[in-house]
Amino acid sequence: MIKGTVFSIEEFSTFDGPGIRTTVFLKGCPLKCTWCHNPEGQNFEPQIVKSPNGCLGCGKCFDKGEEVTGKRKLVKESIYVCPRNLVRECGTIYTPEELCKKLLKNVDILTDSGGGITFSGGEPLSSHEFLLECLKLLEGKAHRTVQTSGFCPPNIFKEIAKNTDLFLFDQKIFDNETHQKYTGQSNTNIKENLKYLADNKKSFIIRIPLIPTVTDTEKNITEICSYLKSLGINYAELLPYNKMAGGKYPLAGKNYKPNFDTEKEPQPHAEIFEKFGISIKIM
Numbered sequence: 001m002i003k004g005t006v007f008s009i010e011e012f013s014t015f016d017g018p019g020i021r022t023t024v025f026l027k028g029c030p031l032k033c034t035w036c037h038n039p040e041g042q043n044f045e046p047q048i049v050k051s052p053n054g055c056l057g058c059g060k061c062f063d064k065g066e067e068v069t070g071k072r073k074l075v076k077e078s079i080y081v082c083p084r085n086l087v088r089e090c091g092t093i094y095t096p097e098e099l100c101k102k103l104l105k106n107v108d109i110l111t112d113s114g115g116g117i118t119f120s121g122g123e124p125l126s127s128h129e130f131l132l133e134c135l136k137l138l139e140g141k142a143h144r145t146v147q148t149s150g151f152c153p154p155n156i157f158k159e160i161a162k163n164t165d166l167f168l169f170d171q172k173i174f175d176n177e178t179h180q181k182y183t184g185q186s187n188t189n190i191k192e193n194l195k196y197l198a199d200n201k202k203s204f205i206i207r208i209p210l211i212p213t214v215t216d217t218e219k220n221i222t223e224i225c226s227y228l229k230s231l232g233i234n235y236a237e238l239l240p241y242n243k244m245a246g247g248k249y250p251l252a253g254k255n256y257k258p259n260f261d262t263e264k265e266p267q268p269h270a271e272i273f274e275k276f277g278i279s280i281k282i283m
Contacts, residue, residue, distance in 0.1 A: 018166075029121055171206055174220055
């Protein structure tokens with residue numbers, strides 16, 4: 001039986017596609033972007049997380065972990081001993097049928113606003129079997145959007161594209177070597193998948209995260225604009241770096257170690273987009 005793990009469902013979102021939307025965040029991502037603002041979405045499996053805000057430092061959560069496993073770690077039983085209710089399980093497992101039944105409860109409101117349902121992450125394409133089944137179940141019932149880095153084998157991506165109404169497609173870094181340095185993966189498949197969307201007149205919106213000194217350099221923006229222009233793309237949305245991104249890492253038991261200047265203001269380089277005839281919207 002196909003199952004997927006969801007770490008959040010955000011209702012009445014107006015940021016993840018047209019109209020009012022319900023956004024589903026699937027756990028698991030093969031990229032290791034150093035600016036990731038959803039660290040709880042990086043791992044594929046459900047995990048026990050703890051909010052550092054308001055913690056008494058009593059150690060009861062770790063005591064329970066040591067009692068159960070012999071190691072001072074958070075375990076599911078830790079949830080029930082925290083006096084401040086700061087420990088919880090992040091990640092709910094669904095079948096496609098279970099999730100879609102839940103998502104369709106407010107579908108009339110979404111549809112009336114010109115909205116629908118968006119799958120995000122993590123990286124939703126890394127749970128492609130689960131995602132595909134959900135998209136098929138929602139066909140004709142809700143507008144379907146996939147927010148993605150585009151990192152996926154092309155044969156799988158094409159199958160997802162046949163069952164998706166709109167893509168929100170990231171363009172992070174054009175140079176492959178630099179892309180590997182900051183994300184841990186090649187961007188060869190990403191470029192091929194974007195070309196497929198453009199060549200086949202699929203509906204998509206380019207989104208460019210503006211990460212200071214990484215993605216917002218003149219060189220990178222120029223290379224991205226040149227590539228977009230070659231594909232006939234004349235619109236992009238810019239996503240400025242969220243300086244609060246690091247605040248979620250302790251919750252997921254991770255350390256935030258960005259390898260770029262987090263204090264520098266990202267530069268949109270609007271003049272470069274204008275030069276290539278690409279209109280932009282800063283989100």
